[in-house]
Amino acid sequence: MMDDYTLPFWIYLGVVTVFVGGAMKRIVASHLSAAPTLVAWLGATVLVERLWAFCLPAVLLLALLAFACCLYSARTGPPPTNLPAHGKAVFITGCDSGFGKATAKHLDSLGFEVFATVLDLTGDGARDLQRTCSSRLTLLQVDITQPQQVHQALLDTKAKLGLQGLWGLVNNAGVCVNFGDAELSLMSNFRGCMEVNFFGTLSVTKSFLPLLRHNKGRIVNISSPAGDQPFPCLAAYGASKAALNLFTNTLRHELEPWGVQVSTILPSSYRTGRSSNRAYWDQQHKQLLQSLSPALLDEYGEDYVTEIKDLFHSYASQASTDLSPVVQAIVQALLAPQPRPRYYAGPGVGLMYFIHSYCPFSLSSWLLQRLFVKKKLKPRALRKEGLEINLNLLNNNNEEKLQ
Incomplete structure (x- = not known):
């Protein structure tokens, strides 16, 4: 089945893989809280699963991601001890x-x-x-x-x-x-x-x-x-x-x-x-x-x-x-x-x-x-402009009805 796919297809998959991998690296480096990180991982998993559904089972993909997580955790290990403050x-x-x-x-x-x-x-x-x-x-x-x-x-x-x-x-x-x-x-x-x-x-x-x-x-x-x-x-x-x-x-x-x-x-x-x-x-x-x-x-x-x-x-x-x-x-x-x-x-x-x-x-x-700043008012000039447009529309509608 995989012989049916052309070289551009595999290049495309490679680009997607690099993008998702880079995104995962940025997510981990961002030190986000647990909930957004989990959502981001699941979202990336769904994205890749949809793209690879016809050549890789979703279960296998999840297994690969879990394996990557284990490798990352093993590589990072426990956080290093902070330097002493005394004398600084x-x-x-x-x-x-x-x-x-x-x-x-x-x-x-x-x-x-x-x-x-x-x-x-x-x-x-x-x-x-x-x-x-x-x-x-x-x-x-x-x-x-x-x-x-x-x-x-x-x-x-x-x-x-x-x-x-x-x-x-x-x-x-x-x-x-x-x-x-x-x-x-x-x-x-x-x-x-x-x-x-x-x-x-x-x-x-x-x-x-x-x-x-x-x-x-x-x-x-x-x-x-x-x-x-x-x-x-x-x-x-x-x-x-x-x-x-x-x-x-x-x-x-x-x-x-x-x-x-x-x-x-x-x-x-x-x-x-x-x-x-x-x-x-x-x-x-x-x-x-x-x-x-x-x-x-x-x-x-x-x-x-x-x-x-x-x-x-x-x-x-x-x-x-x-x-x-x-x-x-x-x-x-x-x-x-x-x-x-x-x-x-x-x-x-x-x-x-x-x-x-x-x-x-x-x-x-x-x-x-x-x-941040949830404005409700527009600048006065824009409010006047909007009012004039509405009045013009109303006048045009009234003229059309009279005709």
């Missing part, structure tokens, strides 16, 4: 609150010597770190957009470390200073996001790289899925994180000969900083309305801008307050013998990237629009 120094930016503050506390409890930067040494975050952490933790007041402050932090860190060297750099400091359509966002918002999220991180990384190369240490950059996927109303923030992601990936290749490992953390939605503060969103909303020209505000409508503000506040208030997945991902990136290039920290991120990588772009885009 880590520099963390943006520790006033959120991921930075939680990470500084946890790393200090593990025995790291932590250098934590804050914007305000007298603020609540700094006082909390001083009160709850050991004497090993050093607080430094640093605005990463100010080169002089970054350089001074480097001098202070080197002075305290001496010959010990720096093991890890965690670039956590970041801002999201805009919400709304790209046309509605000020140029200062785009520049503000780039200044902190990209240029500030770049400045810190370049300054501390000699210390990291000396120790063959680790760089961990906290990024966002918005840097890879087109989240609505986050153009300024997403563009800055996209620049950070590309820089991180390039740095990973360049530092490999030096023995420095570079990882990206991609968190899901978490309630950090001022994100759940209604007063913060009201202030952002007020500033946005004041900055828009009368013509642009008329075309979009104040109710359209207000709806976006309410949606962002609602989304942020429902975000998780348990920051432990992100903190644990940072620990793994610092202490795993072979850290991953990317860590998906939090529920749904791995699945989101799987859909983004393997499903049609239209599906990924539709999910982002439906799950």
Whole structure:
């Protein structure tokens, strides 16, 4: 029976096999949760079974897949033991609150010597770190957009470390200073996001790289899925994180000969900083309305801008307050013998990237629009246009009836 099939047929089957095998490898590497992984395996099995039904029994195919799973499990074996934290120094930016503050506390409890930067040494975050952490933790007041402050932090860190060297750099400091359509966002918002999220991180990384190369240490950059996927109303923030992601990936290749490992953390939605503060969103909303020209505000409508503000506040208030997945991902990136290039920290991120990588772009885009900021209103000009079209259609129908 198999002699009846031509060479192109077998080439086609070979291409399908390579595709499915590559997909399985990406799925396993993505470290998705059990349910999506199982669904993906079953889906791939059904796909191959439908294509090969006339030349390979489905039972045999399942047996082959099970055998491949066994081989993979046997090859990977038990996870290797993490490196010891004792005697290792880590520099963390943006520790006033959120991921930075939680990470500084946890790393200090593990025995790291932590250098934590804050914007305000007298603020609540700094006082909390001083009160709850050991004497090993050093607080430094640093605005990463100010080169002089970054350089001074480097001098202070080197002075305290001496010959010990720096093991890890965690670039956590970041801002999201805009919400709304790209046309509605000020140029200062785009520049503000780039200044902190990209240029500030770049400045810190370049300054501390000699210390990291000396120790063959680790760089961990906290990024966002918005840097890879087109989240609505986050153009300024997403563009800055996209620049950070590309820089991180390039740095990973360049530092490999030096023995420095570079990882990206991609968190899901978490309630950090001022994100759940209604007063913060009201202030952002007020500033946005004041900055828009009368013509642009008329075309979009104040109710359209207000709806976006309410949606962002609602989304942020429902975000998780348990920051432990992100903190644990940072620990793994610092202490795993072979850290991953990317860590998906939090529920749904791995699945989101799987859909983004393997499903049609239209599906990924539709999910982002439906799950992130679920707008109900159109811009006012489009609503007027739609109303005029409906009125014209109604008038035409009435004229046809009269005729």
